Amino acid sequence: MTAGLKPTHNALGVAPSWWRRLSLLGGRLYSRPVSAIGTTITILFLLVAICGPLIAPYEENEILASEARQPPSAEHWFGTDNLGRDVFSRVILGAREILVLAGLGTLLAVICGTLFGLLSGYRGGWFDEITMRIFDSLLALPALLLALLLLGTVGQSKYSVLIVLVIVYTPIVARVVRSVVLAVKPQGFVDAARLGGETQTRILFREIMPSVLPTLSVESALRFSYAIFLVASLGFLGVGVQPPSPNWGLMVKEARTFASLVPWALFFPAAAISIVVIGVNLMADGVKRVIGPEQAD
Amino acid sequence: MFAKLQQIIKNRILHLLVLVLALAILLQACAGGTATPTESSAGQDHQGVLRVAMQPIVQTDPAFISSDPEIIIASSIYDYLVDVTPQNTIAPRLAREWTVSEDGKTYVFILVENATFHDGTLFTAEDVVWTFNRLRDPGVDSPTKDIYSNIDQIEASDQFEVTFTLKEPNPFFLYDLSDNHALILKANSQDPGSDFIGTGPFKQVSYSPEDRLVVEANEDYFLSDRPKLERVEFIFFNDQVAQVEALRSGQVDLVMLLSADLFITLIGEQGVLPLRAATNSFDVVRLRSDRAPGDDPRLMEALRLATDRQVIFDLVLQGYGEIGQDTPIGPMYSQYYAEDLQLPARDIDAARHLLADAGYPDGIDFELHTPDTGNRPNLAVVLKDQWAEAGINVDVIVEPESVYYGDEGWLAVDLGITGWGSRPYPQFYFDTMLVCEAKWNESHFCDSELDRLAKIAGTTLNEEERVEAYRQIQELLVERGPILIPYFFSQLGAISDKFSDFVMKPFPGRSDLSTIRLTDQ
Structure with a gap:
């Protein structure tokens, strides 16, 4: 198990195919119960996000005035909130918003972080110094505080949240990638490629990148779970997303005032946040174990 | 050598710990001195400490207050010339009676003669003139300057008599005189925002911004049967849910300005009396x-x-x-x-x-x-x-x-x-x-x-x-x-059942805390 996926090159110096890597990773994730549960939860939530409109019985903001504050029943599985909206439909349809926002934000942060990390680690010098000091100053601020500061500056919308996720998580990814690059850079095959006259882009993406990928995949999964949490937290704090969005954090905030009367309107979105974050974390932990501690740390 | 060094360090640490402990006890004693009710400030008629949960205040100068918390604090420390009752009628306060000329342009107010400011100074007509001149002074730029632009002249016609002359008749002039900002200050106050010297039923004891403002009963209040309470603590909360939870757990006694959602959760709660006032809000x-x-x-x-x-x-x-x-x-x-x-x-x-x-x-x-x-x-x-x-x-x-x-x-x-x-x-x-x-x-x-x-x-x-x-x-x-x-x-609120005789006004900040008393046990 700890041997993990051999990350870079086989005996002939040829990297295994992406599909082969993925299927190997999947197989090993499902060989441990805990990782299997995490992966299944994540996949289930992703399916809910994709197929949400087919599953949800009502529109996300449809107000059923005569059915406000109803407890869970066959008609309304998760009950209705204070304004008569079906909580089940809102939780289901909220999955798309929060996962797309967190997923897209993580993806962009990973791309930006990887580019900065590769260049910074490989080139070194003044570029490395300037980039890392800027990132250090961003990392010095807690993520939520930085997010609130940025949202106060760029205004409140879904796009602002996306920008915030990229700015908050790019430095973290870049630091991780850079550390791997620094370890790989002195190795013989990189020198060989350079002496062989390969371009910098080719060296970065064909020679170094395969060594970065295992660590990057663990980091991406972790960032994804943090991003979900951050999007929900911003919703709870009432910034970033606007009512009547079915953002789970915002739903918890709205339900908080009448929690003792309509507890189900608070419980289900809060449970959704917990389950998906735990699921993604378990999956990330599984990926880390499969790849091997020496790669992931 | 090393053992000796260890012993010295141990002794030093012990001394330091004793010092820290003594300091902590001293600080606790000081803090306790301001936070717990004192016997000395309370007369026999004043009983009980009311803790009011509210949003933090920003303005303390009556000429600029606007939010309910700012107004209820100021109206506890200062008095209006005339007040508005919960039924929206005009009631005497520092003015005990008044007459209006037939053309509706001249108002003569006879003032109470036994009111004193918290520093002992006697309240007179000069204080009324100074206060209203300040409120209509364009240089001060209080929000009231437009309301009082119709006033032609304010004069102290006697030590306890004030005459207002208007440019045009104003049938609502008495209500204008009872505007939220029109609290009577001591003439020539240098810094009304931090003096807290009024004639009101309570005297300011301490103010810690973002935390709390504490007032105690004014023993020399001109209405002899008020206030009933010994002390009121205005405790600041940013979050309304937290205010309600504090009421539930007995940390505060009065909350106002509740949303309907929160108010409903308090109905039937043991030890809590719901408050409701019909309003034009x-x-x-x-x-x-x-x-x-x-x-x-x-x-x-x-x-x-x-x-x-x-x-x-x-x-x-x-x-x-x-x-x-x-x-x-x-x-x-x-x-x-x-x-x-x-x-x-x-x-x-x-x-x-x-x-x-x-x-x-x-x-x-x-x-x-x-x-x-x-x-x-x-x-x-x-x-x-x-x-x-x-x-x-x-x-x-x-x-x-x-x-x-x-x-x-x-x-x-x-x-x-x-x-x-x-x-x-x-x-x-x-x-x-x-x-x-x-x-x-x-x-x-x-x-x-x-x-x-x-x-x-x-x-x-x-x-x-x-x-x-x-x-x-x-x-x-x-x-x-x-x-x-x-x-x-409707304005909604709730009060602990340990207190009675409180009437919440349509504008909750104008509610009178001097009538509240501890419920007879």
Whole structure:
């Protein structure tokens, strides 16, 4: 198990195919119960996000005035909130918003972080110094505080949240990638490629990148779970997303005032946040174990 | 050698620990001295400590206070010349009686003679003159300077007699004298924002911004049977849910300005008495009428026709209030309220036709701005759902109150929801919100007929004429007004059952804490 996926090159110096890597990773994730549960939860939530409109019985903001504050029943599985909206439909349809926002934000942060990390680690010098000091100053601020500061500056919308996720998580990814690059850079095959006259882009993406990928995949999964949490937290704090969005954090905030009367309107979105974050974390932990501690740390 | 060094370090650490412990005990003793009720400050008639949960205050100078917490604190420390009762009538306070000349231009007030400021100075007519001159001084720039611009002269006609002379008759002048800011200060106060020297029922003890402000009973208060309490602590909370939880757990005794959602959770709670006051407070949905698209009155009519007031009343207010008729005159002003106004019923098709006639056959998009306080976000969400059926698509923009009202942004947006507090008379709303030159004319409405009628209502000494003018204003607003007022909401609060004799006023900040007493055990 700890041997993990051999990350870079086989005996002939040829990297295994992406599909082969993925299927190997999947197989090993499902060989441990805990990782299997995490992966299944994540996949289930992703399916809910994709197929949400087919599953949800009502529109996300449809107000059923005569059915406000109803407890869970066959008609309304998760009950209705204070304004008569079906909580089940809102939780289901909220999955798309929060996962797309967190997923897209993580993806962009990973791309930006990887580019900065590769260049910074490989080139070194003044570029490395300037980039890392800027990132250090961003990392010095807690993520939520930085997010609130940025949202106060760029205004409140879904796009602002996306920008915030990229700015908050790019430095973290870049630091991780850079550390791997620094370890790989002195190795013989990189020198060989350079002496062989390969371009910098080719060296970065064909020679170094395969060594970065295992660590990057663990980091991406972790960032994804943090991003979900951050999007929900911003919703709870009432910034970033606007009512009547079915953002789970915002739903918890709205339900908080009448929690003792309509507890189900608070419980289900809060449970959704917990389950998906735990699921993604378990999956990330599984990926880390499969790849091997020496790669992931 | 090493063992000796270890021993020295151990001794040093021990000394340090003892020192820290002693310091901690000393600090605790000091803190305890200010936080716990003291015996010395309490007379025999003053009993009990009331802890009031409220939003933090910013302004402490009475000339600039605006929020309920700021007003209730200031009115505990200072007094009004005349006060407004919970039934909206005028009651004596520092002025014990008054006369009005036949032409309605001269008011003579006879003052109480046994009131003293908290520093021992005797209260006299000079203090009244100084206070009102300050309130109307353009240099001070208090929000009251417009209200008092009609005053021609204020003079101390005797040590305990003040005469106000007006330029024009003002039938609501006594209410103006009881404006929230018109608390009487000591003449020539250098720094009214931090002196806290008034004649009120309570004296300021300590103020820790963002934490609490503590007052204690004024032993020399001119009303001998008040206050009943020994001490009041105003404890600041940013979060209303936290206020309610603090009441539940016995950490505070009084909360006010609750949303209906939170209020319902307190009904039936052991040891807690719910408080409810009918008011003329309302949330107004207004459309700017001076530029497209709101300059076409059919747009506002379409918004009204697409609105289901009963559903809003049930869902948003949960029945705590009254349904509105798109005019600021609510049922609380029973003598002026036109009960028989006929508002058209909800008609989605008619709304769609009006939109099409106005050039929007495929519907129209709006941003609906609203502050994040009270029931306003819920109102915006329900309106979004109701209007969508008529093709009016709204993006709700919920902003912190400081952002919504900051930089006059609320006056600039096309479509917005604004909360207006309850006032003892309706003229205030027309003068500040709807006449052409109104300071807070957020809908940028200008109608010469409305201006004419508002002028009559605000100046005539003939009550019948005023009733008729207000009726015509209400009809005009229903016909072509730029506003939608879906409801008037009740003020809601709760108090611990350890206390009694508290009456919450329609404007909660004006509630009188000097009448509250510990319930007999």
